[in-house]
Amino acid sequence: MVFARGDVSGHDDQTLEHQVSARNITVVSWDNDDDPDNPYNWSLSQKWTLTALAAFTTFITMMNGTIITVAHEAINQEFNISDASFPHSYWPVTSWAVGGGCFSLLILPLMEDFGVRWVFLSTYLCFICFVIPQALAQNFATLVVTRFFAGGCVAILANTSATVIGNVWDSEKARNVPVSLYIVTYLAGSSIGPVIGAPIYQYLSWRWIGYLQLIWYGALLPVYFFLFKECRGIAILAQRAKALRKEGKLAYTQHEIDMEGTSMMRIVARSATRPIVLFFTESVVFVSTLWSAFTVGTLYLFTQSVEQVFAGLYGWTPAQAGYVQKTILQLGVSKHGSPRTPIPEARLYLAIVGGMIGISGGMFTYAWTSYPNLPWIAPAVGLAMVGAGSVIVVTGISDYVVDAYSKYAASAIGIIAAGENTFSAFLPLAAMSMYSTLGYNWASTLLAFISLALSLAPILFVVWGKEIRARSPFMKEAMLEKRRKSIDSV
Structure with a gap:
């Protein structure tokens, strides 16, 4: 997710001002606080159009990750x-998630410096190109390799929602509903993939899962081209500066001046290393990454375990097991949100409850209702609890990290996204062995205890949040910047 621009220059402000003055450069900025081109000043209809479009993209592209899981038997046979x-x-799902983790660290932060529209459109076109081999693959290796790049593209497209939210909604209160919408579509897309794939596989074939994706992704390309506007302020100002230069004026944005002389390799290196530094030096980022990654990874693990459990207990087919995964989503889309109070730790209150009761409680329910003499609806309720808890947890973590790190939110969310993709890639590989060795009951119980432990850890942030923020240089800088903005707005 990208909500704020990181530092882009080490130049001294006075030196920059001297250089600008000496070269007689016009620094292009907004005309005034009410400049209509500033995305923060767009009408509500414009903001919601772009937000809804980005959220819908998150939903439909995230489906690509799990939609083929219901057809694994046919793929194995072929x-x-x-x-x-x-x-x-x-492996096709693992490679997809690994690609997402790699691209999250390298590409997402670059949107802060180069704008959103053309990165989004070019990535979407590349994504369609990598969906084609998913339908036409003549060997398993082709499927695995192309899914890696498709997953990388989805990591950019799905997280564009967060970029848009940060660019067009100017206050924490205004971002409340858009952030919740984004998290719901993010998790819903992954959860509903097998639900959509099941009838396609059942009535057509596994290759039609790819064909139909090509049809709907291709049909949406013109929609995005005409409706997906540039919403990154620095990119809009850069277009103004470019137009002025065509008129013969020496006009540049402050961002272009700051970036002068900075190589692309340096920009990429800075974008890739800051998230890693945050992960190893900030306890909040470390725990948030593990908590969110385990939550999302568990959803992918259940796409594997559901078929194993429901086929073993009730003799269901892979397609029927695909339908029951809708329960992971069912309550998740209707119970979400986070508290809105001044301190960042307030975002964790519901997340802790959602983790303890929703995810851990749901896993315990799923574990100890997995008996053939109990109706299938019993473990399905456990899955629904996990879905509801997952949305609450991921929403709370996202809100907390964005609020606490503000200026460095892009880097913090980048490492969390990488962690989510890593767990999604490799945690499900253990599902078959774990559920076969430990049994349906104890395998889910083990996951429940791990989830419970992760849910309890953030309580430390709530109790000692003020002290933690005081010791963190990143958080202190973010809080100072927010205070400065608050004073300026008075």
């Missing part, structure tokens, strides 16, 4: 792949 000793059929 490419002579066996799951007897290891879930090799999950």
